[in-house]
Amino acid sequence: MNPTTHAMPLLSTNLFSNFNLIEPIQRAIIDAGYTEATPIQQAAIPQLLSGRDLLGCAQTGTGKTAAFALPMLNMLAKGHRRPEPRKPRALVLTPTRELAVQIEESFKTYGRHLKLRHAVVFGGVSQGAQVRALSQGVDILVATPGRLLDLIEQRHLNLSQLEVFVLDEADRMLDMGFIHDIHKIIKMLPPRRQNLFFSATMPKDAKRIADTILTDPAVVEIAPESTTAEKIQQSLMYVEKKSKKDLLLHVLKNQELSRVIVFTRTKHGANHVSDILAKNGIKA
Numbered sequence: 001m002n003p004t005t006h007a008m009p010l011l012s013t014n015l016f017s018n019f020n021l022i023e024p025i026q027r028a029i030i031d032a033g034y035t036e037a038t039p040i041q042q043a044a045i046p047q048l049l050s051g052r053d054l055l056g057c058a059q060t061g062t063g064k065t066a067a068f069a070l071p072m073l074n075m076l077a078k079g080h081r082r083p084e085p086r087k088p089r090a091l092v093l094t095p096t097r098e099l100a101v102q103i104e105e106s107f108k109t110y111g112r113h114l115k116l117r118h119a120v121v122f123g124g125v126s127q128g129a130q131v132r133a134l135s136q137g138v139d140i141l142v143a144t145p146g147r148l149l150d151l152i153e154q155r156h157l158n159l160s161q162l163e164v165f166v167l168d169e170a171d172r173m174l175d176m177g178f179i180h181d182i183h184k185i186i187k188m189l190p191p192r193r194q195n196l197f198f199s200a201t202m203p204k205d206a207k208r209i210a211d212t213i214l215t216d217p218a219v220v221e222i223a224p225e226s227t228t229a230e231k232i233q234q235s236l237m238y239v240e241k242k243s244k245k246d247l248l249l250h251v252l253k254n255q256e257l258s259r260v261i262v263f264t265r266t267k268h269g270a271n272h273v274s275d276i277l278a279k280n281g282i283k284a
Contacts (some may be wrong), residue, residue, distance in 0.1 A: 014037045014042050015037070016029050016034060019037070019046065020049055021049075022078065024077070024114050025073055025077075025114070027113055028109065028110050031112065032109050034066075037063070038062060038067075039222055040056065040062045040063055043220040045071050047218040048068065048071035048072070048075075048194070049074060052216070052218045053194060053197075053217035054195075054214075055197050055214055055220070056219075056221075057198075057199060057202060057221040058222040059200040060200075062222050065103055066106060066110065069103070069110050072166075073107065073110055075194075076139050083138055083161070085137050086135060086155075086156060087157075087159075088139065088161070089163045090139060090163060090165075091141050091162055091165050092166040093144075093145060093165075093167050093168065093185065094143070094169060095145075099169065101120060103120075104118060104120040104142045107140055117133075117140070118140035118141070119133040119142070120143070121143045121147045123150070145178045145185065162193055164193060164194045168198045169200070170197060170209060171199045174203065186209070186213060189213075195213045197209070197210045248276075249276075249277075249282075252277070
């Protein structure tokens with residue numbers, strides 16, 4: 001990967017009407033009540049419309065779904081190519097079922113005036129409806145890694161005709177243990193395609209994957225808001241690991257605390273803390 005190192009310039013005005021998007025998409029944006037683009041949309045959309053690969057460092061909530069959905073819809077609609085059965089033209093790979101559903105809803109919203117087909121596949125449910133949708137041909141497929149590989153292994157899905165590949169929330173994918181699945185999927189992609197890579201952070205494994213799939217990408221970095229609400233009072237306590245349990249119990253005995261969220265690093269840690277609190281008479 002040989003990325004562009006400077007920040008992408010933003011448009012002088014942030015109206016969606018300034019983007020070179022086809023009229024049906026502009027109409028759908030208006031229907032959805034949007035007029036102004038977010039910073040990541042301003043920076044990414046022109047680059048993607050020009051056909052470049054893109055490396056986006058941005059968190060959920062910055063508007064990144066529209067940043068890739070709008071130019072993808074634009075390109076696929078202008079391509080005028082009908083998808084073959086079981087061979088999608090674009091793939092968005094995302095870590096969770098919930099996020100996959102949200103992304104597919106965005107494609108429905110922005111593509112409502114287009115004759116493009118889209119589908120979402122994820123595990124935990126019967127694959128029957130998903131297989132039927134793929135057999136009819138879809139332009140855009142949103143998928144989680146496990147179910148995607150299952151369908152490929154059963155020959156319900158083939159990635160040989162892919163024109164656009166989006167890897168969304170790459171760092172979260174790695175945290176959830178999908179690194180081997182991602183490498184398997186990348187090996188199945190056709191050599192000629194546009195690639196989009198999004199991650200809130202850039203650990204070493206994520207950077208290695210980005211280097212593998214991206215060619216001379218435009219780089220868009222959107223810093224998260226670092227401020228907190230004015231009414232939030234924050235404090236920090238340094239404590240040795242062996243004393244954390246006693247400190248937590250001491251804090252939770254404050255009668256003014258009626259509702260509390262305790263965050264832990266792992267699921268095992270959450271279960272452990274819950275057990276400790278229950279043994280000390282605190283419902284959790």
